Amino acid sequence: MKVWPLKFREHDHGELLFTNEAGGFFRSDQRFLERYVDGILTDDDFEFLRRHGHAYRDTSDAAFDGFCGRWARRINPVSKLNYFILIPTLRCNLTCDYCQVSRAPETASGFDWNDEILRQFLGSLSKLDTETIKIEFQGGEPLLRLDILEEVREFCRNNFRQAEFVVCTNLQSVSEEAWEFLGAADTFISTSFDGVEEVHRSQRTKESVVHSEFRSNLQRAFSEFGTAKVSALPTLDVHNLPDPDTVIRSFVELGLRSIYLRRVNYQGFARKRYDFRDTQEAWMEFYRRFVDRLVEHNWENDDAVEEYYLSHLLRRIFRTGVQNHVDLRNPNWLGYDYLVVDFDGQYYPTDEARMVSRIGRLDLSIGDVDSGIDARKRDVLNSAASNFEDPDCIHCVYQAYCGPDVIDDLSRYGRIDIPRHETAHCQHHTALFDFAFELIYSEDPKVQRSLGHWLGTPKYRTELAARLK
Amino acid sequence: MIPLRVAIDPFPISVPLVIRLQNDGPSEEGTAGVIHRGQGFVEYDVCGLSLTVRTPDPDALDGDVVLILPGQRSLHRLIRNGSPHNTFLVTEQCDQKCVMCSQPPKAHHVDLFDPFYEAALLGPYGTTIGISGGEPMLHKERLFDFLLRVQERRPDIEFHILTNGQHFDKNDEPILQRLDRARILWGIPCYSASPETHDDIVVKAGAFETLERNLALLGKNGHRIELRTVILNANVNGLADLSLYVTTHHPHISFWAIMQLEPIGYGRQNWGREFFDSSQNFDPIAAGVDIANIRGLETVLYNFPLCTVPEPYRRFCANSISDWKQKYLPTCSDCSAINRCTGFFEWYPEERGFSSVGAL
Amino acid sequence: MHPDDSRKPIQVNEPSENHNTLSKFRLDIPVELTAFLNSAVARIGYLFPTARIDARDGYLEIGLPENLDFDDFRQQLFYSIYREKIREEGKDSRHALNVAVFGQ
Ligand code: SF4
Ligand code: SF4
Numbered sequence: 001m002k003v004w005p006l007k008f009r010e011h012d013h014g015e016l017l018f019t020n021e022a023g024g025f026f027r028s029d030q031r032f033l034e035r036y037v038d039g040i041l042t043d044d045d046f047e048f049l050r051r052h053g054h055a056y057r058d059t060s061d062a063a064f065d066g067f068c069g070r071w072a073r074r075i076n077p078v079s080k081l082n083y084f085i086l087i088p089t090l091r092c093n094l095t096c097d098y099c100q101v102s103r104a105p106e107t108a109s110g111f112d113w114n115d116e117i118l119r120q121f122l123g124s125l126s127k128l129d130t131e132t133i134k135i136e137f138q139g140g141e142p143l144l145r146l147d148i149l150e151e152v153r154e155f156c157r158n159n160f161r162q163a164e165f166v167v168c169t170n171l172q173s174v175s176e177e178a179w180e181f182l183g184a185a186d187t188f189i190s191t192s193f194d195g196v197e198e199v200h201r202s203q204r205t206k207e208s209v210v211h212s213e214f215r216s217n218l219q220r221a222f223s224e225f226g227t228a229k230v231s232a233l234p235t236l237d238v239h240n241l242p243d244p245d246t247v248i249r250s251f252v253e254l255g256l257r258s259i260y261l262r263r264v265n266y267q268g269f270a271r272k273r274y275d276f277r278d279t280q281e282a283w284m285e286f287y288r289r290f291v292d293r294l295v296e297h298n299w300e301n302d303d304a305v306e307e308y309y310l311s312h313l314l315r316r317i318f319r320t321g322v323q324n325h326v327d328l329r330n331p332n333w334l335g336y337d338y339l340v341v342d343f344d345g346q347y348y349p350t351d352e353a354r355m356v357s358r359i360g361r362l363d364l365s366i367g368d369v370d371s372g373i374d375a376r377k378r379d380v381l382n383s384a385a386s387n388f389e390d391p392d393c394i395h396c397v398y399q400a401y402c403g404p405d406v407i408d409d410l411s412r413y414g415r416i417d418i419p420r421h422e423t424a425h426c427q428h429h430t431a432l433f434d435f436a437f438e439l440i441y442s443e444d445p446k447v448q449r450s451l452g453h454w455l456g457t458p459k460y461r462t463e464l465a466a467r468l469k
Numbered sequence: 470m471i472p473l474r475v476a477i478d479p480f481p482i483s484v485p486l487v488i489r490l491q492n493d494g495p496s497e498e499g500t501a502g503v504i505h506r507g508q509g510f511v512e513y514d515v516c517g518l519s520l521t522v523r524t525p526d527p528d529a530l531d532g533d534v535v536l537i538l539p540g541q542r543s544l545h546r547l548i549r550n551g552s553p554h555n556t557f558l559v560t561e562q563c564d565q566k567c568v569m570c571s572q573p574p575k576a577h578h579v580d581l582f583d584p585f586y587e588a589a590l591l592g593p594y595g596t597t598i599g600i601s602g603g604e605p606m607l608h609k610e611r612l613f614d615f616l617l618r619v620q621e622r623r624p625d626i627e628f629h630i631l632t633n634g635q636h637f638d639k640n641d642e643p644i645l646q647r648l649d650r651a652r653i654l655w656g657i658p659c660y661s662a663s664p665e666t667h668d669d670i671v672v673k674a675g676a677f678e679t680l681e682r683n684l685a686l687l688g689k690n691g692h693r694i695e696l697r698t699v700i701l702n703a704n705v706n707g708l709a710d711l712s713l714y715v716t717t718h719h720p721h722i723s724f725w726a727i728m729q730l731e732p733i734g735y736g737r738q739n740w741g742r743e744f745f746d747s748s749q750n751f752d753p754i755a756a757g758v759d760i761a762n763i764r765g766l767e768t769v770l771y772n773f774p775l776c777t778v779p780e781p782y783r784r785f786c787a788n789s790i791s792d793w794k795q796k797y798l799p800t801c802s803d804c805s806a807i808n809r810c811t812g813f814f815e816w817y818p819e820e821r822g823f824s825s826v827g828a829l
Numbered sequence: 830m831h832p833d834d835s836r837k838p839i840q841v842n843e844p845s846e847n848h849n850t851l852s853k854f855r856l857d858i859p860v861e862l863t864a865f866l867n868s869a870v871a872r873i874g875y876l877f878p879t880a881r882i883d884a885r886d887g888y889l890e891i892g893l894p895e896n897l898d899f900d901d902f903r904q905q906l907f908y909s910i911y912r913e914k915i916r917e918e919g920k921d922s923r924h925a926l927n928v929a930v931f932g933q
Contacts (some may be wrong), residue, residue, distance in 0.1 A: 005919030007912070021923075024717070037911045053717040059925055065685035066718035068929040073720060319765030320720055395872075395912045419875055457762035458781035459755060463709055464763055 001046045003055045004067060008033060009397040017437055018468075022071040023320065023400035024053045026466040027441060048468050073320035074400055076329040082130040083338035085351060086121075088113045088148040089140040090343045093172050094210075096192075096203055103140055111140070113148055117345040120369040122155050131161040136190075138168045138351070140343070143178045150181065157186070166190050171217040172210070182225070189221055193232035195247030195259070199240060218254070227255045237264045238279040241286045244293040248305060252297075260308035261290060265352065280424070284431050291435075299446040304453035311454040313436050316401045318455065318464065326350075328429075330403035331386035335366045335378040345369040349381060349407065356411040364407065381406060384416050392420035398433040441465050471793035474543040475530070478521035482539050487547070487587040488515060490522075492531045499591050503527065534591045536584050547588045548596065554791035555592075556599035557585045559612065563604040565633050566672040567658070568743060569699050569736040574603055582608075582615045589619045589626060597627040606636035613644045620649050629695075631656040635676060637683040645690040654723070655687060658697045661704045662714035670703055681718070688721030695724045699731075700754060701743040708757035716764035725761055727754060728789075729772035733816050740821060748777035748823040758785055775810040777823045790814060804828035851881055851892030854899050856906070858888060865913035873909050877902065 004020045011017045016033055019025040026048075035041050041049075049055035056064040090111035092103040104111040113121075125133070133156050137149055149167065156163040165187045174182075182189055194200035201211045221230045232254065234247065251259050263283055291307055298304045315322045323329050326338060334349035341347060346365040348354040353364035366381065367374040387393035387404050396402070405425040409416045412424055420426040439447055451460035480486075489500045490513060501513040501520060511527035513520045520537075522544065524530065532550030548555045559581070563574035589598060605612050612630075619626060634657040637645075657680070660670045664677035687694055696715060700708065708727070715722060729747065732740050747754055754770075761768045770778065771789035778786055788811045797812045798819065804810070806829040813822075858866060870882050870889070880902065881892035893902055 002922055004922055005915050007915075008908075021926075033911065037914060051713075051717075059929065060682070062681040062685050062718045064925070064929070065689065066720060068926055069688060069720040070717075071926060072930045315765070318763050321765070391872075394916065421876070452759070455763045457759045458779075459759050461709070461756060461759045461763060463713060463756070463760060 001050065001055050001057055003036070003041070003046075003049055006036065006054065007395060007397045007399070011434070011437060011441070017397055018054075019397045019400060020054050020067075021400055022053065022067050023074055023317065024067075024070070025317070025397075025437075026052060026054075026468050028468040032468055045468065048466075052466055070320050074330070076323045076331055076333065076403075078333050079337045080130050081128060081337055081339065082132055083134045083136075085136045085138055085338065085340040086142075086152065087138055087140060087341065087343045087354070088142055088145040088152075091144055092139055092141040092170070093144070094141070094170050096170075106141075106144070111343050112145060113343060113345070117369055118148060118151065120345065121341060122152070124369055124372070125155065126159060132163070133160045134164045134166070136166040136168060141170055141172065142167055143169050143174060146175070146178055146181060153181075153184075153187070164188070170214070171221060172214055174217050174220075179220075179224075182221070187229075189225065189230045191218065191221070191230070191232050192235060193218060193250075193254075194236065194242070195234040195250050196242040197250075199236075199242045202240070203235075203237065222254050227257075231258075232256060233260050233262060235262050235264055236286075238283050238286075241282075244286075244290040247290070248293060248297055252301075252303060252305060257303065257305050258308045258311075259305060261287065265355075277424075277427075280427060280431070284435075287432075288435060291439075295444075295446050295450045298450045298453055304450065306454045310432070310436065313401065313432055314440070314451070314454055317433075317436060317440070327405070328403045330388075331382075332403045332405065333385055334381045334406065335373060339373075341369060347373060349378070352411060353407045356407065362410060362414065364410065390420060392426070396420070396430075398430065401433060402429055471529075471549075473546050473793055475535075475546065476523040476543050477537065478523070479542065480515075480520055480537055481518070482537065484539065485581065485584040486515070486537045487534065487584045487591065488513075488537075489532065489534045489591045490530045492528065499587070532593070534588045536581070536588065547585070548592045548598070549793075550593065552792060553597060554599070554793065555596065556601045557581075557588070558601055558603070559585070559605040560603040560608055562607050563602060563633070564607065564635060564673065565604070565676065567735065568670055568672070568703070568739050569701060569730055569734075571731045571734040571736055572601075572603065573734045578608070580608070580611065582611045586615055586618055590622055592623070592626060595625045595627070597629055600628060600630040602631070604633055604636070605630060606632045606634075609636055609641070613641075613648075616648055616653070617644070620652070624649060624652070626652065628653045629656060630654070631697075633658060633671070633676075634680045634683045634687075635673075637686050639686070642686075642690055645687070645692060648692075650691050650693065654693050654695050656695045656697050656726070657684065658699070659684075659711070659715070660698055660701070661707045662711045663707060666704055666707060670701065684719050684722070688719065693723045694719075694721065695726055696722050697726045697728060699728045700745050700747065701730065702745050703743060705745045705753045708753045709760055712757040712760035712764075712766075716761060716766050722766060725766055725768045726771050726789075727757060727768060728770075731772065731814050732818055732822075733814065737816065740818065744821070746822075746824055747773065748825040751777075751779050751782065755779070755782055758782060772811060772814070774812060774823065774826060775806045776804070776827055776829050777825065786811065798826065800826065800828050851894055852899075854891040854893065854903075856889045856891055856903060858910070860887070862910050862914065863887070865910050865917065868913045869906065869909035872913075873906050876905070876909075 004022070006018045006020055008016045008018045011027065015027045015029060017025060017027055032045065035045065046055055050063050053063065053067055053070070056067065058064070090104040091106050091108055093106045095103070135152060135156060142149060153165055163186060166189070167182060167187065168190045171191045181187065194203060201208070218232070232251070236242065247259065291310060294305055294307060312322070312325050312328070316328065335347070339347050339349070340351055340354050342354055345368045347367040347369070348357065348365055356362055357364045364381070366378045384404060384406050387399055387402060390404070393399045393402070406416055408425050409418070409423055439451060442448065448460040448462070452458060491500055492503050501515045503511055504514045504519070505512040506527060509525050510521055510523050513522065522530065530546070533546050534548035536545040536547050547557065560578050561572065561575040562578050566574065592598065600612070616628065630653065632655060659667065659680060661667045667677040667680070668674055684694065696719070698704070698708070698711065715725065730736050730740065730744050758768050758770070768785055770782070770786045773786050775783050775786055788809065790811045790813070794815045795812050796815050796817070797807060801807050801810070801812065866884065870884065873880070874882060877897065879894045880897060883890040891899070891902065893899060
């Protein structure tokens, strides 16, 4: 019997978590680790390991094929370009605290797509080899250029079998024409809502008249279109964290069951001022407290709520083929299946790449609507697209679930070859995966009930939290 | 119950005949139009010959593709127009003798692939054709040939092929690669993760080992598989284990159908010993479903009346019992869920069935 | 300290300052593990930049600043050696995996 290489990490109570490269996992102890390393596993060990997909007799064994299948399904395939994030204008009618770099004043000129860019962009769409398309309008405030939105949408509807649109709007001032635009069945709304009135107001809307306009538009969006069409994302400042219960309550009141807690992604000077290392602990402390409150909420109520990213990590732990979140995939191919098109027609692989480039630290553009993709620049970015060969990740228990974030590394450190454990991405994900596994092995019925909800089944099953005694 | 065979008057043919019956329009090649309607019968024009079908309701046959075998006094409705449940019974031979088999095997075999081929070509656009037996893969050269030929002429047709998975081997790989895999779903039973239990249930030594190998072979060749597990007293307590086993060792399986017993054939003979009353204890099934869900394997519950399943698991129930053998009980007429509920098999023995059934 | 918290940022002391304050330890390495020592030491070296590790014949001489506990350090070092050994011994399986998935 052969054992697939196991990686390990100490978890609570002196237990070790073991994982293999196809994402299988179990907990055991030091004695097992020693038996394994010394090559003196018992028959019971082998029997457990084969049953759980960690060992195989030979390459004709179904356990071997099963492992290969699971491993292969975790690889994110390169897929066709069919998703665009457009910045038709950088102008905005708000001045949110952490958004200095990605906005321009409402009245400024020279921050919008011109006719040439629009024409070139539509021209590039007609060359795509896809039947379906997804367009996300960002900004600035995209509703300031409703005319461009209309034209793009019309073009896509006429040229693709299936087209879907998301408007990322601050819902600050929405004209009747804009409401009509947003009302279409193929068009979705994504807005920012920081979860607590005071926080939202202090970070974004500032003045109470402005804030009440937002509030009434938010209400209108939800009552008119419902949660199937409208989503709201909070952005939280580590130095001004809200009370979890209040956030949960305000989301539930809007009918939302999924809350994606995002931390303010400081750029430029602000990033230096709010160093990641100083805030990581505070953030994780808040995050855990938030999830505790969710667990409590789900125990008391039938309308279960999730933290989106935690559910996503749990799904990536238990399942293969979960590639639906572009921030965590392996390999995380950049500039292939989706592209950001900036107000000046430049292509960027991600929105963060666009912002990093704006502050002039690095140029991460990979072409533009006129000349197309710059394949050479894209290749350079993709040279470290996977964690398969990373000298740290290869020893990490979480490698199968994780994925690299080249842009974040570049934007913070200006390079991609620093030891993983020194990067914000790795520290943050290590902490998140540690937490996820604490939950997976929790014996608390309240936690287990929430896990069932988050994993989409009536009841969580501890058989999946295997232990080798 | 919808009849699958309909009586006809003697009809002078020496080879099997496949035609589509239609109420209107002239008869052209492959079709037969109505020429006369009488009391309890209807006459069709089959290339100038008159075919008399004894039915009080000729409209029900409109658009059906039917098979008439020489010397037989009935026609077979191979593809019933508008029905999602059309199955070609390829053979009655089988190398297993599963304790719940609804079609106990017979030794004799009549090869009907040619008429099946003609019938498939006459089927409506995008129809799904079930292939069943016995064990269809006992005649795998003919079956593969049939599939390839139909796919060449009718790429729109979907196949759902029920096989015990015992008869694939490495030599089949070139053909498996040539078939349009997106339009074939192999329905393959597996009853337990314990080889002994599985072998006992299918009454064939070594069946599990072969099955395990062939599931992997199909997966490697990119074929889609629906795993099918009939629950019995013999295997129900191993369902959680089976769920772990399948999601671990067979990650390419697309769906898992967990099925209640059908009381016909051996299933009827062994009903007393093997019927598991899931209305009394759903736990072992729930465990199997939960584990599969968490691991991302889509599960479906077949043949479970909704009121026998705890509320959180009802969303996994499918309306699976074929229309022609489906029935409801008197209590169902007051039930708000009847439209979503699969009901019961025509031959369901109420007195020996679920202990708790009642309108929702 | 949680023994496996090697991933927490490590306090960096200037080596020149505490050169004299390093406590010295001797660590014997079982002969069957010596083959994996070099890569493990290289890795541990950057996880614990303030520690000094010198390979001697069949043992390691270790210098640790005050804030590092010898037992924890030894644990981490052995983990590192195990990891290298496991990776090395997994080569055949990894190769078989690649052949099965990519045909090479
Ligand atoms: S980035 Fe960090 S957490 Fe992710 S696989 Fe690599 S070492 Fe592990
Ligand atoms: S009462 Fe009849 S229709 Fe209603 S759920 Fe039960 S079996 Fe189905």
